[in-house]
Amino acid sequence: MSTVSLAQFHQTFFDESLEGLDTMETALLALDEGADTELVHGIFRAAHSIKGGAATFGFPEMAAFTHEAESLLDELRDGRRAIDSVIVELLLRTVDCLRGMFARAQAGEPLSDSVAEVLRGELAAVMGREVPAATTLARRSGDQMGAWAIHFRPHPTMLAGGNDALRMIRELADLGELKVTAELDKLPAFAALDPTECHLGWTMELRGAVKREAIAAVFDWVEDECDLTIESLQVTQAASAPIALASTEAPAPVAAVPATSAPARTTRDSSNESSSVRVGIDKIDGLIDLVGELVITQSMLDQFEQFEREDFDTARLELLRHGLAQLARHTRLLQESVMGIRMLPIGAVFSRFPRMVRDLSQKLGKQVKLELIGEQTELDKTVMEKIGDPLVHLVRNAIDHGLEIPERRRAAGKGDIGTLRLEASHRGGFIVVEISDDGAGLNRDAIVAKAVQRGLITSGDQLSDEAVAELIFQPGFSTAAVTTDLSGRGVGMDVVRRNVADLGGSVGIRSVAGRGSVFTITLPLTLAIIDGLTAAVGEERYIVPLMSIIESVQLRAEQVRTVIGGGELFRFRDGYLPIIRLHEVFGCDAARGTVTEGLVIVVEGEGARAGLFVDELIGQQQAVIKSLEANYRRVNGISGATILADGSVALIVDVLGLMRLQSRRKAA
């Protein structure tokens, strides 16, 4: 039973412990700036909970390891040991080590590793002692069986603590054959009797295969609230030793947990690592309120069912209209609230940066002040899980390439300490995350030289600052003269851009030489709903995501060129763009055959542009994305489907996929 019922709490334990580790880390970083008892208490509590949970849920190695850290924290908490940077550093590494243990626990792998062993030693050394052997729990002693004489006299106040003498006597009776004699000598006269106090004592004789420890255990909660003697009636074992823990016992495991309660060996795919969402109670309450409103509106509308046609006068019509308007409003609110459940504050992603910035800047000999703004800004859970890596990359870049070492900053007339700011905000239907630094900015000459060397441009090209900045997003581009082990991991800005694009977002950069750079990531609020433009192609409706649209144009005949082997092109601003005829790609009939009759939607994806030829535009709308893969199968050039107001289905165009499809069609 225990194996089954404990395993179901593992995920909760992992989740809360990882949160606890985040709390510890944040507090430890804050300790760097000055000790604060409340911070230390918070860190201690987190470690304490992890230890208790680890021992309970069958992770003894983790419990033993955390125990060391907890002991150190206990000393810090009591003021027995002063907090210094060495200890903070050590505890930060402990946090990292525990994170590793949790990752292994979730994967069902063995927990201990050499890092943990070394750290355990270091923790013990800081406290000025040897690593304790894994025998901190001594077992109680021996097999002494036979007959026992027990004298038990509770102090008068024992009952107030919730302990009942009768219960203990019953427990003894369960152990063996029990003879009980009550001592009534201290019983006061009835008038003087206080029923909340205990006035009795007992002399008992217990026979059977009973260990002393079993008897002592019955009384362990009241040791200090009674007079108790336990004596063996067999003379040969007459040693009426005081009830004490034997300290020199055979080694016992630190936590005696049955081996069968090891975590289930399920190998998890990291992408479905956390399939649960923690939702604030206020959000749930809000939802329940809304559902309540909806029910009221529904019952109000219900009454119309009973009316006959002739009963229907204008007043009732007005009422019906009112009810429908209310229904519409509540439905919209309900939709927003349900979407809101998937939304989490971006602070969860930001929280990893104080530590990272601290470690990186120390390693590079730079001084960096990190400012986090807008941590409460909420983001779709899926977006949140995938935005971490791109952000880490941008922050690394900013510290590695953007911010200068103090000497160079002084030479440039700036303060020693560089500022790195992460700012999240809500703008319209988008979340904007800006990563800005007051470092050196982009080095135009170095970028141009590199681009020429890489064959991305030719040396004579005259490029705007904007175009130069765009170069860093080209695949395989890297400007640092020496790639350090921090940024130079073969992952470039092109990957950042692609990852963000996968989330339906975009990345841009503004930079001023000598003043710093600002990277701007724009993300959709949610992946479940997109803003799109509905276009008609014959009888079909297609939705083009607003994110990828530049503009819509009606072409004149002189703008259009037909290139042999290259299909149709049209002149747009300074160049020519290919025309993709949606009706050809998707094999449906178009109402308008020549491009000058319909409209061309100019779209952009990964820096490439094209014109989508459609019959006409119907309007802008929000579309709830339904997966085509889940309901039908994957279709190239289509990212999903949605239901239109009239109940018909519209397909959502995958602009990038469509452009790839078109280039393949041309090649064929």
Added chain:
Amino acid sequence: MAKILAVDDSASMRGMVAFTLRGAGHDVSEAENGQLAVDAARAARFDLVLADVNMPVMDGLSMVRELRTMAEYKGVPILMLTTESHTDKKMEGKAAGATGWLVKPFDPEQLLATVKRVLG
């Protein structure tokens, strides 16, 4: 069946305690910290309170002291869920008015045995 209040800031630990006791047919309420436990105890009468020691807002010891000032909680069993590293905490708990303790780590069987022990 008894009315039991389980108090722990750790959701996994609280969940385990509540699940085990509900499985044994008890009526279990949960509280995340001492303050919420005291509030719950004011609103309803419990036959047994099981509480963690280290909790934010109000710790387990303060909670016991607070409960023992209430007439209806004099003599009601209150067990502290303590960790083996704090033997002195057991005595602190007793001094605050706790009935006894259950040492972490414990498994569901140990928990049920202890609860049976106090409730009879």
